[in-house]
Amino acid sequence: xxxxxxxxxxxxxxxxxxxxxxxxxxxxxxxxxxxxxxxxxxxxxxxxxxxxxxxxxxxxxxxxxxxxxxxxxxxxxxxxxxxxxxxxxxxxxxxxxxxxxxxxxxxxxxxxxxxxxxxxxxxxxxxxxxxxxxxxxxxxxxxxxxxxxxxxxxxxxxxxxxxxxxxxxxxxxxxxxxxxxxxxxxxxxxxxxxxxxxxxxxxxxxxxxxxxxxxxxxxxxx
Amino acid sequence: xxxxxxxxxxxxxxxxxxxxxxxxxxxxxxxxxxxxxxxxxxxxxxxxxxxxxxxxxxxxxxxxxxxxxxxxxxxxxxxxxxxxxxxxxxxxxxxxxxxxxxxxxxxxxxxxxxxxxxxxxxxxxxxxxxxxxxxxxxxxxxxxxxxxxxxxxxxxxxxxxxxxxxxxxxxxxxxxxxxxxxxxxxxxxxxxxxxxxxxxxxxxxxxxxxxxxxxxxxxx
Ligand SMILES: [Zn+2]
Ligand SMILES: [Zn+2]
Numbered sequence: 001x002x003x004x005x006x007x008x009x010x011x012x013x014x015x016x017x018x019x020x021x022x023x024x025x026x027x028x029x030x031x032x033x034x035x036x037x038x039x040x041x042x043x044x045x046x047x048x049x050x051x052x053x054x055x056x057x058x059x060x061x062x063x064x065x066x067x068x069x070x071x072x073x074x075x076x077x078x079x080x081x082x083x084x085x086x087x088x089x090x091x092x093x094x095x096x097x098x099x100x101x102x103x104x105x106x107x108x109x110x111x112x113x114x115x116x117x118x119x120x121x122x123x124x125x126x127x128x129x130x131x132x133x134x135x136x137x138x139x140x141x142x143x144x145x146x147x148x149x150x151x152x153x154x155x156x157x158x159x160x161x162x163x164x165x166x167x168x169x170x171x172x173x174x175x176x177x178x179x180x181x182x183x184x185x186x187x188x189x190x191x192x193x194x195x196x197x198x199x200x201x202x203x204x205x206x207x208x209x210x211x212x213x214x215x216x217x218x219x220x221x222x
Numbered sequence: 223x224x225x226x227x228x229x230x231x232x233x234x235x236x237x238x239x240x241x242x243x244x245x246x247x248x249x250x251x252x253x254x255x256x257x258x259x260x261x262x263x264x265x266x267x268x269x270x271x272x273x274x275x276x277x278x279x280x281x282x283x284x285x286x287x288x289x290x291x292x293x294x295x296x297x298x299x300x301x302x303x304x305x306x307x308x309x310x311x312x313x314x315x316x317x318x319x320x321x322x323x324x325x326x327x328x329x330x331x332x333x334x335x336x337x338x339x340x341x342x343x344x345x346x347x348x349x350x351x352x353x354x355x356x357x358x359x360x361x362x363x364x365x366x367x368x369x370x371x372x373x374x375x376x377x378x379x380x381x382x383x384x385x386x387x388x389x390x391x392x393x394x395x396x397x398x399x400x401x402x403x404x405x406x407x408x409x410x411x412x413x414x415x416x417x418x419x420x421x422x423x424x425x426x427x428x429x430x431x432x433x434x435x436x437x438x439x440x441x442x
Contacts, residue, residue, distance in 0.1 A: 019267065021252070032247075034373060036245055036433070047438075048433060048437050109396050162389075167336065170323070187324055192324075
């Protein structure tokens with residue numbers, strides 16, 4: 001089968017094409033995922049950029065699951081323990097991630113409450129489900145097409161970092177609000193477990209080899 | 223507007239030298255790497271990952287933008303970022319202070335991580351890009367370690383979180399708005415500008431072109 005041309009576009013969005021493509025693997029080549037150069041199958045390192053060459057990271061799934069599990073383990077205490085300890089003259093307040101968002105919503109800032117809930121709850125939970133689904137979909141037949149699953153992977157990879165918002169909020173507030181007895185804000189233990197959870201799930205997504213999503217031709221091209 | 227040329231080529235992969243082939247890192251589709259004209263982009267037909275996007279004069283612009291990132295970050299880190307006033311008391315905080323917020327007790331690791339994500343990694347990436355591109359732009363052979371430097375810069379990309387920090391600031395301000403009065407310091411605007419510059423710089427970088435210019439074989 002001959003090679004397909006690259007799609008060249010000026011402005012505007014690409015068109016959806018469903019013509020079958022030739023893969024590097026089918027030509028006995030191994031692609032460097034860092035610099036996109038191809039080499040004969042069996043070469044271990046890219047001679048151009050020095051990255052390790054693997055045609056498919058088949059064993060990467062174990063790594064994905066390991067990071068995924070560690071992320072999940074850290075996410076549970078992140079929701080139980082307080083994220084912030086606020087001390088003013090009159091009261092001491094400890095708020096968890098969800099408690100903090102509810103508090104903000106009660107003051108009328110629904111937009112900001114939504115940002116926190118999306119970044120700290122919706123995105124992490126969605127990410128755990130999405131990564132698990134993608135990893136499982138490589139082993140069994142699923143109804144979602146390769147195109148849709150790849151889109152899902154891109155979304156997970158792009159959006160996962162944004163969960164860090166709440167950690168940064170805690171960092172900013174803790175450094176800014178240090179007014180001796182009048183008011184002080186300090187980080188709670190959940191700050192560290194939440195940050196770890198975000199980092200571990202990012203590593204899980206980065207360990208995933210998206211090329212495996214496309215490997216089953218009868219699924220992507222019915 | 224869209225000029226799609228997805229004709230099937232008669233050339234077979236075996237006839238094209240390996241050096242002129244390009245494989246999509248996301249889906250392994252193999253193509254004959256034909257660089258598009260400046261301003262156009264070459265996409266993978268299957269998954270639409272951008273593979274080549276040359277821009278005219280990109281090298282110099284990327285260097286200029288990366289240098290501004292370093293300068294802005296220097297200012298943004300140490301100038302006061304925000305000031306807070308409560309009942310006559312007042313406290314100013316810099317990005318550096320925010321990074322050190324967790325320094326007490328068992329949270330030191332978190333302080334290091336926050337400092338890395340919002341200050342060190344963005345600056346390091348800017349420095350690495352200048353180191354890699356400066357000789358290339360002036361048609362010299364790359365400086366030693368340029369390949370490893372660009373590889374590191376690319377690996378660090380998802381861990382550069384300056385833009386997320388800016389959103390965090392906005393959220394933090396709302397959170398304490400009923401507790402205290404907050405004023406922006408000069409560093410806040412520097413940091414906001416820095417995020418814009420990083421985004422523009424990223425848009426000008428064509429990874430494929432840079433790797434090609436670092437290719438030892440191709441330079442012979
Ligand atoms: Zn390579
Ligand atoms: Zn592709």
